[in-house]
Amino acid sequence: MHPLDSTRALMDGLGSEANLCVKCGSRSVGLCAPLDVAALDDMSGESERLSLDARDTIFHQGDTARHVYTLTEGMARLTRVLPDGRQSVIGFRFSGDILGFTPAAEHAFGAEMLTRGMVCRLDRKRLEQLFRRYPALERRFLDLCVKELAASQDHILALGRFSAEERVAAFLVSLAEAQERRGRAGPVFDLPATRADIGEFLGLTLETVSRAISAFRKRGWIRLHGHSGIELLDREALVSLGSGDGADAA
Amino acid sequence: MHPLDSTRALMDGLGSEANLCVKCGSRSVGLCAPLDVAALDDMSGESERLSLDARDTIFHQGDTARHVYTLTEGMARLTRVLPDGRQSVIGFRFSGDILGFTPAAEHAFGAEMLTRGMVCRLDRKRLEQLFRRYPALERRFLDLCVKELAASQDHILALGRFSAEERVAAFLVSLAEAQERRGRAGPVFDLPATRADIGEFLGLTLETVSRAISAFRKRGWIRLHGHSGIELLDREALVSLGSGDGADAA
DNA sequence: CGCTATCTTGAAACGTGTCAATCACTGTGG
DNA sequence: CCACAGTGATTGACACGTTTCAAGATAGCG
Known part of the structure; x- marks a missing residue:
C-alpha cells in the first residue's frame, strides 16, 4: 500500500463497503457477498437497527463486547482513554464500516457518533455461530482485519514521522x-x-x-x-x- | 487491554507463542493447537528452515508475498519506508511470532534480523489450502490479527500522546x-x-x-x-x- | 438577535530535533 | 593478551516546531 493511502485505508476501517445488516443494505456487496440466501436470512433475523444523534455513544471503552455494529448512516469516531484522562481518537468510521468486532471480552475503545445516523447491531454470539456455519464470512473478516492492520501501521508511520x-x-x-x-x-x-x-x-x-x-x-x-x-x-x-x-x- | 500493554502486545505481534513450522516447534501450543495430527503432517511437509545472520533481510517491502514466516529464533524488526526515504520501524518480532502474513500481493513492510536466528517459511498458497481444510487455523489467524490490531492502536495512542x-x-x-x-x-x-x-x-x-x-x-x-x-x-x-x-x- | 460552540490568531515557553564533538563498547589483528 | 579501529552511544549547545495560554472572531442555534 502506498503511504498516500495511509489515512484513507485507516479511515476505511474494518469493512469498507461491508454490511452486516441485511435489512439495511444491499445483498450483493460487502460482507455478505460470499453468503447464500439461507445465510442472509439467518443474519437478518437477529440484527437490530438503532437511530442515533450526533454525540451519542454507540459503545463505551470497557463495555462487554456483546454486539458487532455496522454503521449504515453517518460518521463516528473511535476513542481510547488513558488512565490519566488523556484521550486519543483512534480512527473515524463511515457508513458501511464495521464497529466493535473483537475476540476480547470488552471493547478496547469507545465509539461515538459525530453526526446523526444509524447503526445495525448483531449479537456477537450469533456472529460466532455464523462463522461456524459460513466459513467464507470468517475469511472476509480476516481480510478486512489485515487490511485495517496495514492502515494502522501507515498511521503509526504518519504519527511518528x-x-x-x-x-x-x-x-x-x-x-x-x-x-x-x-x-x-x-x-x-x-x-x-x-x-x-x-x-x-x-x-x-x-x-x-x-x-x-x-x-x-x-x-x-x-x-x-x-x-x-x-x-x-x-x-x-x-x-x-x-x-x-x-x-x-x- | 490496559494501555500498559501497549507496546507489549504490539511487540508480541501476529502470533505470540504461535508456530507455523511443525519441524521447528512444539505441537501442543500456538497456531497448530487446534489442528489434528493429519493437519500437522500436511503443514510440516512444506515448511523450510532458514538460518540468518544479524542484519539479514527476511523479506523486502514490496516483495511479492509468496511465503509466511515464523521466527523461531532471534529478534527481527519490521520497517516501512516512505518515498522520500524517511523510514520507520513498525514493530519488533521475537521467536514464536509470525511474519509477513497478508492477503495482499506484496509485503507492505520489510523484515530484517537484529540478531542471528532462524525462520521457518511456508508457501502462502499452501497456507490458503490449509485454511480451507482446517477452518480452526483461519480462526486462529483472525484472533491474532485482531489482537495485533488492538496493539497497533495502543501504539498509535503512545505516538500521539x-x-x-x-x-x-x-x-x-x-x-x-x-x-x-x-x-x-x-x-x-x-x-x-x-x-x-x-x-x-x-x-x-x-x-x-x-x-x-x-x-x-x-x-x-x-x-x-x-x-x-x-x-x-x-x-x-x-x-x-x-x-x-x-x-x-x- | 444574542448566546454558545468552535475556530482563529498571537506571543511566549517548552520539548524535541539537529549538528557536532567525545566517549565506550566490541570485535579484530598484531 | 593487548592495541586498534569502527560502530554505536553519549552529551552539549542551539535551532525549530509544536504546545500552551490567552484573547478575539465566526458560525450555528434557539
Missing part, C-alpha cells in the same frame, strides 16, 4: 477519498470532526490543526464552507504534502 | 515482558535494537532515546550492561511512567 502540516494534508485527502468512495462526488466535503477531534487523531493540538488548515487556505489549496464543509482546490498539493514525498527530504 | 520518556519507558517494560514471556527470566535483558531502531519505532531521534535512557540510569531505574544488555532496577517507576497514568496529567 510526519510534520503537523503533512498529517493534516493526509487527513483531508483521505477524508475526501472516503466520501468519494461512498458516492459524495461534489467538490465540497463534510468535515463533521472538530479541530479537537482531528488533533486527537493526528497527535496534535486543536490550535496546530487550525493553523495548518489556515495555512492551506492562505495558499489557496482549500476553501472552507462554514464549520463543516471543506473544498479541495489544489488536491495535488495536498496529496504531495501528505504522502511523504516531501521536497524537504528526498 | 506520550512524551519521549514515557515512550521509552513503555518500550523497555514491554521488551522485558516479551522476553519474560519467552522464558528469559534473568534480571538482565537483551536489547539488540540500536538507539536508532528504538527511535524509529517510537517516533523519536536516536539522541532523544539516548537521553531518556541516560535519565533513567541517573535516577537509578535501570542499569546498562554493555551495548546489548539492560537491567530494570525500578520497574514500578518505568511501568508507571510508561502506562499513561503520569502524575503530570491526571
